Amino acid sequence: MTQADETPPPADPACPICGKPAAPAYKPFCSKRCADVDLQRWLSGRYAIPGREEDSLSQDEEPRDG
Template identity: 60%
Template sequence: MSGEETDKVTPLRPKRPCPECGRPSARETYPFCSTRCKQVDLNRWLSGSYAIPVRDDEEDDGEEPSQ
């Protein structure tokens, strides 16, 4: 490979802003910019700040409610 060919490396992922602070993401901590932002996000998941919404009319067992 010549020097010209190695300069044209396509990035694996597009650059995106960090979901926590908005700075450019880093390859080592993608999609976050730093280990700190990555850990802040993990703490929010573990503490229950983030939750997947569930409708009240859904049953746990998937059966129709009896009347």
């Protein structure tokens, strides 16, 4: 057996909210509370993916009608 074979498997990642070990029922979170905190951050707009605003379209581009 080589030394590379003796390395322990990687540990489960910690809860992204509080850092405690993740619980299987709420993975990747440790509890329902932390899962709810994360959901509230998404719903309140604290986590946001930046996008292009309609006003920033160049003069060459015409708005698309659906």
